[in-house]
Amino acid sequence: MYWRDIFSFITQVLNRQRFRTIVLWVAISIGVVAVNLLTALGEGAKTFVLDEFNLLGRNTLITLPGKKETKGGMPPITGESPRSLTLEDARAVSRLSGVKTVAPLVLGNVDVSYAGKLREVMLVGTSRSFFLIRHLEVAQGQLLPDSGLQRGEAVCVIGNKLRKELFTGKSALGEWVRAGGSRFRVIGVLKESGTSFGFDMDDVIIIPVQSAQSLFNVDGLFRLFTEVRTYQQLPDVKRKIVELLKQRHEGEEDVTVISQDAMLSSVQDILDTLTAAVAGIASISMLVAGILIMNMMIITVSHRTKEIGLLKALGATAATVRLLFLCEAGLIAIVASVSGLAFSHLVLMLANGYFDDIQFHSPWWSQLGSVLLAMVFALLFAWLPAQRAAALAPVDALQGKQQRGEK
């Protein structure tokens, strides 16, 4: 038989049995859509989370006070450590070769008040470099002065939300606000950047690190960000920081230095597993579609026993009959996959138009995979009925008998 003839034969069958065709079409489409949407969801979440982490840039090392005692597990997030990481340590690190800049970090909550209004926000004590490392920009005014970690000035940069709450329309620049027990002059307002990395950067007050230390009466740092000059120097600088701080802390290795990559790769692993699991669950819907195909095909074979007998009497070989049934399933699977893919793209397009922060896109492997899976399942599950049809003896089939000797 010519392919063109096979195609027109099949389309006539599919057209004749429209209800069955539509049911199979919808079932396979749903499978393809499910796989694509769920993987897009997983991939979207992964991209979103990785972007959050990426805010720091991959040239950044994070030093935390405290040492994890055993291999594996997460480093202490807010662990108590015997010896604090000090501003002196930060200065020493900044003098290491390969280090571009360092940004110390002290965190705390304070009440900020202005003209009788009071708001509790997060206070970030840091240096000018922090803005560069975190890619923060000011909408008005300027960044913290570059005072080289020497002295703490009574100035602050505030988040945009805080500005709105305290100043309601008035210009904030040059005004003095009270934070904790001290007064700070507003020299800059941050551009709106939304929540990132767990901080709401629109609702913060940023002051020089020394000012924060005296405000909270601490001499330790919460974190120390170190940006290296080139990515190649990262492992080298990491080792040097550990050595330097060990030496400064009387031979005790009591800090943890982590790189962006280490964090990223573990987060990525988790999210990849999640995506794979979700895609796996979606594949089950494909399996269900496959079983539906098998059932429908078996019913078709019994309904069309006489026709199969006739085709054989008219010169169709067993191979031709099998081919006709397999192509029928294959054709439905192709059409359903394509429409399923188109539908998933439409849904993703709408979702991406609706959500700004998080973008969903179905990766190529899931698109290809879902189509292949649909084809494989369709053909696999059509194989048994097709084989059954091909094996029918023409004489029995013509009389509508499915098995020999059945009357």
Place this chain on the structure above:
Amino acid sequence: MIELKHLEKRFQIGDQTVHALDDVSLSITKGEYISVMGPSGSGKSTLMNILGLLDRANSGEYWLDGVNVSALDEAERTRLRSEKIGFVFQSYHLLARLTARENIELPMVLSGVPSKERKLKVDAVLEKLSLIDRAHHSPNQLSGGQRQRVAIGRAIVMKPSILLADEPTGNLDSKSGADVTLLLEALNEEGITLIMVTHDLAIGARARRQLNMLDGRINDERIT
């Protein structure tokens, strides 16, 4: 051209063995017109199925144009069937989703005849059977006699040398039945070997050679 030697066909029904064909030997020459008659269960349908290569005998030999077809595999029998044998059934067996034209075309589609050649041959058959104005009707728009004509068209489109008709007039009124019989006889006049199973004694008597079957044996043969 057809030579049957000691054909046996047994069916197992429950724990009873039924001899559908019991040592049947038969020789048919090209262009013969044969009717096969007999009561139900006498083995005439089984004989037709075996002659049409739709079924195999349990023992004995079937020679078709010098080839022992009992020994061939299913694919080769299928090829021979499509080249040499045309079938006409009592209930027409037309595909309802296809038009008259497409039904006639079907055997050529299945055996891979190019579509240009198909068109010419189908046109010729439609012309011959005066079905041209019915070519694009589907079977359920046709009368019984027209349906059987379409089925005959399908049987002869591959230009077979043997035409096997199993009760071709069984579902038709006497007028359409007579038309169909005349058509089959006209084809026989042109040289096709016509073998027809029938219950109708009047129609059976028209054949030059009449076989009467009983209990799986040819118990009477008459040549007029």
